[in-house]
Amino acid sequence: xxxxxxxxxxxGYGSPEVLRLQEVKKPVPKANEVLVKVMTxxxxxxxxxxxxxxxxxxxxFVGLTKPKKAIPGTGFAGIVEQVGKxxxxxxxxxxxxxETAFGFSSNAEYLTISEKGVILPMPENLGFSEAANFCDGHxxxxxxxxxxxxxxxxxxxxxxxxxxxxxxxxIQIAKYMGAQVTAVCSGRNSGFVRSLGADEVIDYQxxxxxxxxxxxxxxxxxxxxxxxxxxxxxxxxxxxxxxxVLKFPLLLQVIRTSLFGQKKAKFxxxxxxxxxxxxxLLKEALDIYIAGRLKTVIDRQFPLxxxxxxxxxxxxxxxxxxxVIVICx
Numbered sequence: 001x002x003x004x005x006x007x008x009x010x011x012g013y014g015s016p017e018v019l020r021l022q023e024v025k026k027p028v029p030k031a032n033e034v035l036v037k038v039m040t041x042x043x044x045x046x047x048x049x050x051x052x053x054x055x056x057x058x059x060x061f062v063g064l065t066k067p068k069k070a071i072p073g074t075g076f077a078g079i080v081e082q083v084g085k086x087x088x089x090x091x092x093x094x095x096x097x098x099e100t101a102f103g104f105s106s107n108a109e110y111l112t113i114s115e116k117g118v119i120l121p122m123p124e125n126l127g128f129s130e131a132a133n134f135c136d137g138h139x140x141x142x143x144x145x146x147x148x149x150x151x152x153x154x155x156x157x158x159x160x161x162x163x164x165x166x167x168x169x170x171i172q173i174a175k176y177m178g179a180q181v182t183a184v185c186s187g188r189n190s191g192f193v194r195s196l197g198a199d200e201v202i203d204y205q206x207x208x209x210x211x212x213x214x215x216x217x218x219x220x221x222x223x224x225x226x227x228x229x230x231x232x233x234x235x236x237x238x239x240x241x242x243x244x245v246l247k248f249p250l251l252l253q254v255i256r257t258s259l260f261g262q263k264k265a266k267f268x269x270x271x272x273x274x275x276x277x278x279x280x281l282l283k284e285a286l287d288i289y290i291a292g293r294l295k296t297v298i299d300r301q302f303p304l305x306x307x308x309x310x311x312x313x314x315x316x317x318x319x320x321x322x323x324v325i326v327i328c329x
Contacts, residue, residue: 002025002026003025003026004023004024004025004026005023005024005025005026005108005109005110006021006022006023006024006108006109006304006305007021007022007023007024007071007105007107007108007109007304008020008021008022008071008072008073008107008108008304008307008308009021009022009024009070009071010051010066010067010070010071010072011066011070012065012066012067013051013052013053013065013066013067014051014052014053015052016048016051016308016309016311016312016315017308018051019051019072019307019308019311020308021304021305021307024071024108026109026110027105027110027111027112028112029082029083029084029087029112030084030112031084031085031086031087032084032086032087032114032115032116033083033084033087033112033113033114033115034080034082034083034084034087034090034096034112034113034115034119035080035081035082035083035110035111035112036076036078036079036080036081036096036110036111036112036113036119037078037079037080037081037109037110037328038076038077038078038106038108038109038110038111038327038328039077039078039079039128039132039326039327039328040076040077040078040128040129040131040132040324040325040326040327041073041075041076041077041106041107041108041132041324041325041327042073042074042075042076042099042106042132042133042135042136042322042323042324042325043072043073043107043302043307043310043311043314043323043324043325044074044075044133044136044165044314044322044323045164045165045223045314045319046074046136046244047072047073047074047311047314048311048314048315049245050062050067050072051072051311053067055246055247055248057246057248057251058246061102062102067104069102069103069104069105071104071105071106071107071108072104072105072106072107072307073100073104073105073106073107073108073307073325074099074100074101074103074104074106074135074136074271075097075098075099075106075132075133075134075135075136076097076098076099076100076106076111076132077095077096077097077122077128077129077130077131077132077134078095078096078097078111078128078327078328079093079094079095079096080092080093080094080096081110083115084115087115088115089115089116090115090119090121094121095121095122095128096119096120096121096122097119097120097122097126097128097131097132097134097135098113098117098118098119098120098135098282099118099135099136099139099271099278100113100117100118101118101271101272101275101278102271102272106132107304107307107325107327108304108327109304109327109328114275116275116276116279117275117279118135118275118278118279118282119279120279120282120283120286123286123289123290125290126289129296129298129301129324129326130295130296130298131296132324132325133165133296133298133322133323133324134282134285134286134289134296135278135282136165136166136322137165137166137168137169137296137297137321137322138169138173138285138289138294138296139270139278139281139282139285140166140169140244140270141166141167141169141170141173141220141222142169142173142281142284142285142288143268143270143273143281144170144220144242144244144268144270145157145170145173145174145177145218145220146173146177146281146284147281148240148242148266148268149218149220149240149242149266151174151177151178151179151217151218152177152178152179153177153178153179154178154179154180155178155179155180155217155218156179156180156182156214156215156216156217156218156236157170157174157179157180157181157182157216157217157218157219157220158181158182158183158184158209158216158218158219158220158234159171159174159181159182159183159184159198159220159222160184160204160209160219160220160221160222160223160225160226161184161185161221161222161223161225162183162184162185162189162193162198162201162222163183163185163186163189163192163193163320163321164222164223164319164320164321165297165319165321165322165323166222166223166244167183167185167193167222167223168193168196168297168320168321168322169294169296170220170222171183171193171196171197171198172196172197172288172293172294172295173285173288173294174197175196175197175293176288176293176294180199180200181197181198181199181200182198182199182200182201182202182209182214182216183198183200183201183202184201184202184204184209185201185202185203185204186203186204186205187203187205187206189320190203192320196297209226209234210226210230210231210233210234212234213234214234215234215235215236215239216234216235216236216239217235217236217238217239217240218239218240218241218242219231219234219235219239219240219241219242220242220243221241221242221243221245222243222244222245223245224243224244224245224246224247224250227249227250227253228241228250228253228257228265229253232263235263237262237263238262238263238264239263239264240263240264240265240266241253241263241264241265241266242266242267243265243266243267244267244268244269244270245267246267246269250265250267251267253265254266254267296321296322297320297321297322298321298322298324299319299320299321299322299323300313300319300323300324301323301324301325301326302323302324302325302326303325303326303327304325304326304327307325310323310325
């Protein structure tokens with residue numbers, strides 16, 4: 001008898017209304033996989049962008065007319081319910097967290113993942129809601145600031161979109177690395193980002209940060225709202241513009257600056273890295289959490305049957321920190 005589970009399914013590309021709660025086949029772990037009973041999962045800005053099928057270039061990887069992986073979500077936290085016969089790293093009952101990257105499928109009651117994938121045991125002091133979003137905000141920002149930028153003590157980092165999931169992580173990680181941090185967000189969130197460690201705050205509703213006179217070694221545009229060209233004048237002599245949001249103009253600037261000029265534009269899809277590298281980076285980010293220097297900011301939590309509502313909230317653009325999907329309370 002085929003066992004089923006509840007899952008959010010994207011019936012196509014479009015508005016949040018394409019997301020439907022359905023009964024689907026429960027996955028069965030292969031020899032090298034674990035079956036995870038998902039307690040909580042992430043709903044992110046990246047998920048919302050993928051749902052729209054834009055930018056269109058992304059469809060070359062995730063499906064031309066509709067998503068190849070119909071169940072959205074990448075971050076998860078849960079309990080190992082079953083292990084494949086070849087699994088040695090995990091056992092039934094283990095609390096685990098991680099991300100499925102381009103495998104998606106975390107907005108469901110169960111998922112399978114390779115034991116060598118991006119999955120780690122959960123520390124005792126890490127809750128399911130915090131853990132579900134660990135790989136979105138923390139892992140992505142850690143990759144950009146440590147691996148790509150290689151931020152050093154005393155350097156100046158400007159973070160655009162500082163109150164979002166990536167931004168709240170980036171502030172804490174940049175401060176941990178010894179940087180001077182300028183956060184760009186709305187005025188109502190200025191106190192909040194200062195509490196995370198920001199040295200200076202710019203209210204984008206009152207001031208255009210690209211018109212300032214201060215120079216920055218790195219501009220980390222977590223939301224992809226300002227272009228490299230707009231930011232170029234406030235980059236230091238060998239400054240880097242970094243963004244996880246791929247747009248065609250950015251792609252052109254990445255190519256051009258790789259060949260000409262000292263100021264560079266950089267893009268990377270963190271989830272596209274090899275699983276071994278991502279797992280290593282996740283362990284390093286987890287060490288910062290264990291040291292008490294990194295926390296997950298949770299804005300709102302939605303049940304599985306309201307993933308579409310979670311996406312509508314994300315689309316509104318006022319998210320402060322992370323959105324969590326609670327699947328099993």
